[in-house]
Amino acid sequence: MNAIIDFLQPYYQHIRFVHLTAVMVWVWSTSVAYAYYLLPVFKAWRRNPDDQQIIELRNWVMERFDHGVIYEHIAFPIVIIAGIMLYIVGGHSTAENWLLLKLAIVIGVFIPIEITDYYLSHFGGNKHKLRKAGSAQDYERGIQLHWWFFLITTAVVMLGGTAVIFLAVVKPF
């Protein structure tokens, strides 16, 4: 462990740069697509659930969003790996309360959310794959499951994400 610390020590600021850049990509890369493309269409669908034109647009937006979230999902592992490196090299410890609170949010909230998001966007819940599989019912269930995911996680991500960035920058206690 000491050899790793000695090797990485001169690069602490570089690792910090990678960590912060990845955090920015992770937090903001989907924001415009989500707020101004996905949400208006899904709201229109919720108000007009039987409108086939809206359903067609909703499905298209959802499939494009599944694809566009790739940036976020490449950035997240980089955030975690660089974060672990910073913890080891920077001489941090559990004595720092701001860091403990941040770790609690990242481990308990963001890692489970991202694992679910990986599944919904790229693996079993990927809408393009569900469409190719040919079952309209499974496809609709996949879309609705992803909408449930957005409903449950949006506020948590916004509040938790702001809290994590505030704790990391201000270090209030």
Next chain:
Amino acid sequence: MSPTTPIAFSGNPKLYRRQAIVLSLIVHVWIYLFFVATKYLGQDENWLSVWQLPLFLLISAVITAWMHYRWVMRLDAQYGKGSGWELKEVTVKLPILRERR
């Protein structure tokens, strides 16, 4: 694939309120347990007797649950006038991603 068969979405305000409360409680209990356990194991400090932490987390849990509920209701088009959007019938051809070979 044939046009999607409408399946009624199962979300409703009562369910959203219950979810907001349960989710907020789970997250805050987790933060408390993680914090207290890590302090005990890592620093040999007993935070069980510190009353400020649970009080802070309780206030945070109530605010978070309330905000979460309001947020979901707006997301799911249950609240709000929606006056920023018009619903006009328009037909467009949507580009579909070509399969990679």
